[in-house]
Amino acid sequence: MGPLPRTLELFYDVLSPYSWFGFAVLCRYKNIWNISLQLRPTFIAGIMKDSGNQPPALLPRKAQYLERNDVRLLGQHVQVPVQFPKDFFSVILEKGSLSAMRFLTAVSMEHPEMLEKVSRELWMRVWSRDEDITEPQSILAAAEKAGMPSEQARGLLEKISTPKVKNKLKETTEAACKYGAFGLPITVAHLDNQTHVLFGSDRMELLAHLLGEKWMGPVPPATNARL
Amino acid sequence: MGPLPRTLELFYDVLSPYSWFGFAVLCRYKNIWNISLQLRPTFIAGIMKDSGNQPPALLPRKAQYLERNDVRLLGQHVQVPVQFPKDFFSVILEKGSLSAMRFLTAVSMEHPEMLEKVSRELWMRVWSRDEDITEPQSILAAAEKAGMPSEQARGLLEKISTPKVKNKLKETTEAACKYGAFGLPITVAHLDNQTHVLFGSDRMELLAHLLGEKWMGPVPPATNARL
Numbered sequence: 075m076g077p078l079p080r081t082l083e084l085f086y087d088v089l090s091p092y093s094w095f096g097f098a099v100l101c102r103y104k105n106i107w108n109i110s111l112q113l114r115p116t117f118i119a120g121i122m123k124d125s126g127n128q129p130p131a132l133l134p135r136k137a138q139y140l141e142r143n144d145v146r147l148l149g150q151h152v153q154v155p156v157q158f159p160k161d162f163f164s165v166i167l168e169k170g171s172l173s174a175m176r177f178l179t180a181v182s183m184e185h186p187e188m189l190e191k192v193s194r195e196l197w198m199r200v201w202s203r204d205e206d207i208t209e210p211q212s213i214l215a216a217a218e219k220a221g222m223p224s225e226q227a228r229g230l231l232e233k234i235s236t237p238k239v240k241n242k243l244k245e246t247t248e249a250a251c252k253y254g255a256f257g258l259p260i261t262v263a264h265l266d267n268q269t270h271v272l273f274g275s276d277r278m279e280l281l282a283h284l285l286g287e288k289w290m291g292p293v294p295p296a297t298n299a300r301l
Numbered sequence: 302m303g304p305l306p307r308t309l310e311l312f313y314d315v316l317s318p319y320s321w322f323g324f325a326v327l328c329r330y331k332n333i334w335n336i337s338l339q340l341r342p343t344f345i346a347g348i349m350k351d352s353g354n355q356p357p358a359l360l361p362r363k364a365q366y367l368e369r370n371d372v373r374l375l376g377q378h379v380q381v382p383v384q385f386p387k388d389f390f391s392v393i394l395e396k397g398s399l400s401a402m403r404f405l406t407a408v409s410m411e412h413p414e415m416l417e418k419v420s421r422e423l424w425m426r427v428w429s430r431d432e433d434i435t436e437p438q439s440i441l442a443a444a445e446k447a448g449m450p451s452e453q454a455r456g457l458l459e460k461i462s463t464p465k466v467k468n469k470l471k472e473t474t475e476a477a478c479k480y481g482a483f484g485l486p487i488t489v490a491h492l493d494n495q496t497h498v499l500f501g502s503d504r505m506e507l508l509a510h511l512l513g514e515k516w517m518g519p520v521p522p523a524t525n526a527r528l
Contacts, residue, residue: 272371274503279378
């Protein structure tokens with residue numbers, strides 16, 4: 075038996091493009107590095123409220139930089155087909171991600187094997203094709219694209235307003251806050267006797283260094299480029 | 302004759318530890334990549350004022366993250382001997398960097414060959430040994446450590462309150478603002494027909510990708526680890 079894998083928790087929200095970048099990179103490395111990756115759907119608005127932080131795009135010059143430079147260039151570099159939604163403020167600040175993240179929470183509780191794929195399809199909707207992720211039919215469409223049987227998806231959707239699912243999302247969000255989150259994604263690396271918290275999608279080379287694993291860029295050659 | 306080197310401008314302030322990381326990495330790569338690196342001493346408080354941004358450490362949870370996690374871990378990874386000053390708020394928010402950045406501006410105008418070394422010694426004072434960088438004798442001590450003759454250093458120090466030096470620092474700060482800066486460092490990459498603006502010290506792998514150069518981590522093996 076080899077050494078026990080170290081655990082990485084990735085706290086993410088599909089409203090956050092940097093969460094997508096972090097998710098894409100870690101999903102590529104999870105079979106290369108000796109790690110166990112736990113995907114933790116989290117509610118970003120809850121993190122912002124609890125920490126007193128503001129979405130970066132509220133500062134006009136940051137919004138410009140994110141849209142014209144950083145998200146675009148990182149999308150090319152990380153090979154994720156990201157596109158800014160046309161009406162960014164309505165999509166991100168008004169419509170939000172509560173139902174989508176409750177749905178992913180239900181997926182994580184009942185069909186964890188589908189969580190990666192459904193998460194990816196929700197990002198593809200909101201952060202690539204500028205499609206809604208708040209209406210029931212939008213969420214069902216993402217689940218269908220991910221390959222989930224429609225009966226199963228409907229069953230999960232019915233559960234998103236139950237206390238069990240709501241509380242689970244709340245607990246995960248509180249856990250992220252306890253780790254010191256003021257935004258998403260955060261990666262919490264549980265190594266031998268240490269826990270490291272890394273904010274954002276741009277500490278993956280540092281993470282490799284902490285793990286003693288090899289960093290081969292955001293698209294490691296051993297895997298096919300996956301979203 | 303090989304192809305003309307592409308120009309990178311690094312806008313930095315010694316009050317910013319992330320500027321130090323970016324500076325350290327680019328100074329290591331400047332002789333490896335086909336680039337011309339221009340060091341541009343900038344006044345971070347001017348950037349914050351003009352953009353309406355706030356220093357990240359004003360949000361308590363960010364301050365905690367920066368000190369306990371990010372700056373410490375990046376310091377190890379980038380191999381820069383960074384240490385948080387004990388009285389962070391007094392050093393960063395009250396004392397600031399105006400004289401130090403005016404001094405570096407004078408160095409860049411009259412003895413540009415000394416700019417890299419003097420900048421590094423100022424970071425060593427404020428962000429490694431928790432020493433003052435506002436008093437004349439502090440600045441002279443940094444210049445001396447960098448190997449500048451004391452007569453020369455005194456001459457430059459006398460010039461920091463001249464309109465020529467003050468205006469030059471103002472112009473550089475305004476230039477950074479025109480590139481969209483809301484903090485430091487920013488790296489402005491002038492490639493064939495494109496200009497890319499990269500914020501922070503964590504886009505260097507992306508920069509390599511834009512340049513078509515090889516990324517070998519923050520401490521490329523071809524050079525000795527330099528601060």
